[in-house]
Amino acid sequence: MMKRDQALKTLADYYPDGIVVPVYQAAFDWMGIRPHALNYLCTGAMGQASSHALGLALACPQEKVVVLDGDGSLLMNLGSLVTIGTAAPENLIHFVIYNGLYEVNGHYPVPGGTSIHFADMASAAGYRRSYRFRALPAFEAAIVEILTEPGPIFVELHAEQGEVYPKDYVAIHSAASRARFRDALRDRVRGS
Amino acid sequence: MSALDINLEGATIIAALKSADVEFVVTLPDIVTCDGLLWPMSKDEDFRLVQVCKEDEGVSICAALSYGERRAILMMQHTGLLDSINAIRAIAVEYALPVVMLVGLQGMEPGRALLESDSYGIRILPPLLKTMGVAHKVIDQDADTDDMAEVIAQAYQQSEPFVFLVSRSPMAPEEGQGQ
Numbered sequence: 315m316m317k318r319d320q321a322l323k324t325l326a327d328y329y330p331d332g333i334v335v336p337v338y339q340a341a342f343d344w345m346g347i348r349p350h351a352l353n354y355l356c357t358g359a360m361g362q363a364s365s366h367a368l369g370l371a372l373a374c375p376q377e378k379v380v381v382l383d384g385d386g387s388l389l390m391n392l393g394s395l396v397t398i399g400t401a402a403p404e405n406l407i408h409f410v411i412y413n414g415l416y417e418v419n420g421h422y423p424v425p426g427g428t429s430i431h432f433a434d435m436a437s438a439a440g441y442r443r444s445y446r447f448r449a450l451p452a453f454e455a456a457i458v459e460i461l462t463e464p465g466p467i468f469v470e471l472h473a474e475q476g477e478v479y480p481k482d483y484v485a486i487h488s489a490a491s492r493a494r495f496r497d498a499l500r501d502r503v504r505g506s
Numbered sequence: 507m508s509a510l511d512i513n514l515e516g517a518t519i520i521a522a523l524k525s526a527d528v529e530f531v532v533t534l535p536d537i538v539t540c541d542g543l544l545w546p547m548s549k550d551e552d553f554r555l556v557q558v559c560k561e562d563e564g565v566s567i568c569a570a571l572s573y574g575e576r577r578a579i580l581m582m583q584h585t586g587l588l589d590s591i592n593a594i595r596a597i598a599v600e601y602a603l604p605v606v607m608l609v610g611l612q613g614m615e616p617g618r619a620l621l622e623s624d625s626y627g628i629r630i631l632p633p634l635l636k637t638m639g640v641a642h643k644v645i646d647q648d649a650d651t652d653d654m655a656e657v658i659a660q661a662y663q664q665s666e667p668f669v670f671l672v673s674r675s676p677m678a679p680e681e682g683q684g685q
Contacts, residue, residue: 354573358596358597358600358601359592359593359596362563362565362597365562365564365566367570368556368563368566370570370571370573372571373571373573391560391563394558394559396559397556397557397558492601495573499573499574
């Protein structure tokens with residue numbers, strides 16, 4: 315199984331400055347790997363990242379929007395797969411980092427463990443294309459295609475903890491994070 | 507004037523939403539507002555419809571749209587609002603984001619005050635919203651929509667949530683009316 319930080323570093327290499335909506339453990343890692351004003355850190359309630367990402371994708375159709383979801387989080391908002399599949403934003407890429415655990419809540423297993431087929435669910439819900447990766451080389455080989463083809467795209471990444479980054483809970487709820495994102499998005503949209 | 511004489515036109519609400527520059531309608535159908543509002547709005551090219559599977563998705567979608575300076579209305583039944591309390595608490599209230607909700611009161615008795623409704627789910631709404639610090643207004647007749655556009659504009663200017671509680675079914679517009 316690939317390491318999460320390696321997968322995220324691969325994404326950051328090919329997607330250095332676009333909008334990203336990361337949640338919980340992926341957010342903590344992502345802030346360390348790619349600190350950026352266009353990281354939308356404040357999703358508020360567990361499970362809501364994909365819905366925030368849809369709102370951003372609809373508001374800014376000229377911008378790519380990447381969501382880094384968790385398996386437990388997505389299980390809490392599975393209907394959003396159908397909502398996104400129906401709205402069909404071409405600029406949305408939905409990753410789920412799949413380790414079968416509520417990692418920030420005591421490493422307790424999620425219902426279904428590691429036997430859930432999220433990518434199949436996404437395809438059935440109307441995503442244009444879905445991928446499943448367990449090894450880094452395969453993900454590296456596909457990343458350019460994932461980032462350039464029209465969405466909505468779903469990517470199920472089986473990954474375990476790699477390098478440990480600080481758990482910055484303040485950042486993922488702070489008014490400063492929200493203001494920084496708002497200003498950066500305004501500058502990006504007006505400059506494009 | 508009896509409760510039956512009171513008029514609430516869907517076209518009046520639709521006109522107010524347009525006047526407030528609402529572009530996105532994020533919705534899960536509600537029996538109170540479906541015929542008089544949602545169906546005609548679904549056919550109105552001035553609105554972009556986003557159907558959600560669960561109401562709390564809509565809270566997040568509306569909040570995120572606001573970052574892109576797009577205005578939205580989240581239309582749902584009051585049971586959906588009750589089901590979305592945590593998302594409203596975190597995203598709309600604690601994050602201070604302009605999530606504007608149009609909520610049908612399923613089971614509301616015409617002409618009664620909300621606090622006197624036989625429906626427990628309706629009776630608790632005013633004190634619940636007050637406790638959460640979310641402003642609200644009851645829409646029961648056309649006159650209640652007079653400041654609707656202004657209230658929506660203010661919610662976006664001040665970046666705060668607002669709830670319109672629709673206490674009776676708006677009459678469906680005639681074909682072509684309100685568009």
